[in-house]
Amino acid sequence: MDYSINLHETIKVSDFVKAETEIDAVIYRQEFEKYRQTYLKGKSDHDLIFCFIFLQVYIECFLHQNMRRVTEMEFKPPRDHILTTWLRGERRKIPQKMDDFTANFFSPIPADVQQLTDLIKGRFDNISSIRNLFAHGHKVASWSDSDGNSGISPARSLLTEDQMNQSIAEVNELGSAWSDLLDKVLLQCKALRRVDDFKFLKI
DSSP: OOOOOOOOOOOOOOOOOOOOOOOOTHHHHHHHHHHHHHHHHHOOHHHHHHHHHHHHHHHHHHHHHHHHHHHHHHOOTTSTHHHHHHHHTTTSOHHHHHHHHHHHHOSSOOHHHHHHHHHHHHHHHHHHHHHHHHHTTOOOOEEEOTTSOEEEOHHHHTOSHHHHHHHHHHHHHHHHHHHHHHHHHHTTOSSOOOOGGGSOOOO
């Protein structure tokens, strides 16, 4: 008795696979740390200028990148129109993005969430105003003349270790507020299960 079975199967599989690599904002933090260590050894104004520039670039890229990542991971179909809208507005500045980000998760926005958002925007504005002086060609100079008069430009007056330490403290306050905001956002999420990977590590 023949119990053999002849099976003929045709399987058609069409898979779409996407592999993406992204350069992380941490590269700017590494540059900041490199210039900070060099400055602490040599106290060069040139190194301090780059400290301020890379510190601001890092925090701006960190916020842009992680708002996008959270939005991508949370707003899946059929709610992906929120992500589409977000990506269309990628060139928005940080203050507007912060408002739009929180509005995607809260309606109305609770007072404690608004307080965190305002703190982040305020600290970011402080850090950016310093960076902009150096990056946009403002005079970095001090002078004296034969009559005994002397002066210092606004940008040059910021080139102190105390100002660098103050800016680092403000960045850490911003980062702490960002991490607290993410904890509140997580409670509103339907797809995203954790936010630890998007939190700020203290400088």
